[in-house]
Amino acid sequence: MEDRIEQIPQADWVDQDLLTRELAGSLLDEEIAAERGRIDRVDRGIGGDDIVMSRADMERRLAAMEAIRADNTQQATIRF
Structure with a gap:
């Protein structure tokens, strides 16, 4: 016999994980660094399985990520 799954009384949207601007920015920084590393490896003729x-x-992907990161940083600034 299967155990019943207890349902919480709140709507599903209440229990969602939220990505903060700070976390999104740090994840984006990591991906920007990784993309720069892939470009560097291509330039040195090394390659790798992660280069697709x-x-x-x-270059276009890197430029787009950098633009989004800059926008994320500007929006997070509180001005009085």
Whole structure:
């Protein structure tokens, strides 16, 4: 016999994990660093299993991530 799963009385949206701007920014910083590393390896002719795009596509992805990161930093600033 299967155990019953107790249902919480709140709606599902109440129990969601929220990604803070700070956490999102730190995750984005990590991915920016990783993408720069992949581009560097391509430039040195090393390659790797994690390189799945052309260098041009990696450059575009890096530029987009950097723009989003800059916007995230500006929005997080509180001005009085």
